[in-house]
Amino acid sequence: MEPASVRTKAPSFLSDLGKATLRGIRKCPRCGTYNGTRGLSCKNKNCGNVFRYGARKQPSVDAVKIITGSDLQVYSVRQRDRGPDYRCFVELGVSETAIQTVDGTIVTQLSSGRCYVPSCLKAAAQGVVENQCQHVKLALNCQTEATPLALKSSVLNSVQASPETKQTLWQLATEPTGPLVQRITKNILVVKCKASQKHSLGYLHASFAQKMSPKTLADHRFSCYCQAPQPGQGGPTEE
Structure with missing residues (x-):
């Protein structure tokens, strides 16, 4: 195990960030890969699970x-x-x-x-x-x-x-x-x-x-x- 003295310490201005969370990502229910919450499909190419059909509608011509x-x-x-x-x-x-x-x-x-x-x-x-x-x-x-x-x-x-x-x-x-x-x-x-x-x-x-x-x-x-x-x-x- 790497000694604590050798580990890279976070800069002092990042000391109050708190514990890391999973905010902004979600787990694919099919393969377990973590994806961004704005993603339309799983980034795992072998999975390809579709989360939502989010095609943005084009504005109509006046x-x-x-x-x-x-x-x-x-x-x-x-x-x-x-x-x-x-x-x-x-x-x-x-x-x-x-x-x-x-x-x-x-x-x-x-x-x-x-x-x-x-x-x-x-x-x-x-x-x-x-x-x-x-x-x-x-x-x-x-x-x-x-x-x-x-x-x-x-x-x-x-x-x-x-x-x-x-x-x-x-x-x-x-x-x-x-x-x-x-x-x-x-x-x-x-x-x-x-x-x-x-x-x-x-x-x-x-x-x-x-x-x-x-x-x-x-x-x-x-x-x-x-x-x-x-x-x-x-x-x-x-x-």
Whole structure:
């Protein structure tokens, strides 16, 4: 045994640290290896036990321009006050305004926007300047464009749907007014649909969510604004 006189003594300024503890580390329940409490899995390569699925969620993009294949400018905009997965549609355009001056009448072009969030539509109907809407402002500053996703006929044929539904989808996909499906974020898509009173622009949002659990398999959840959310499953809406 090494003599006490030979042992390295701690510096005097560390003399009041007290007894060492195991704070900040934990023992792997499978192999017994000590890991940091912030670790996601055991550092023992032969073990590989997963402690938790801690993948940090990426922030959602505020505004994304949709490919329409025409002069129509449509944007998918995040509703900041509702959460990262709640989005709405904004349509931008240019309007002409006549201004009277001492030299005559000047016709100028002004950028105009229309937000399809019910509260913003109501404010616009009451005479509030619509360009003050936060969603329109985000669309005006947009620098991101959606990513088109190709539709394969083989995939469409394998879908469990009626022939009439498949024919409608194929017609929408082959129209020159932009792709059928576009990716907005990792989990949110914009899908082209038939224009209606509820979807006047001919687009709707769809989202995919994957919830991981160490004890269960991945739980895939799908939400589309064309359907009402199922009981117990909150789904993002656009309007």
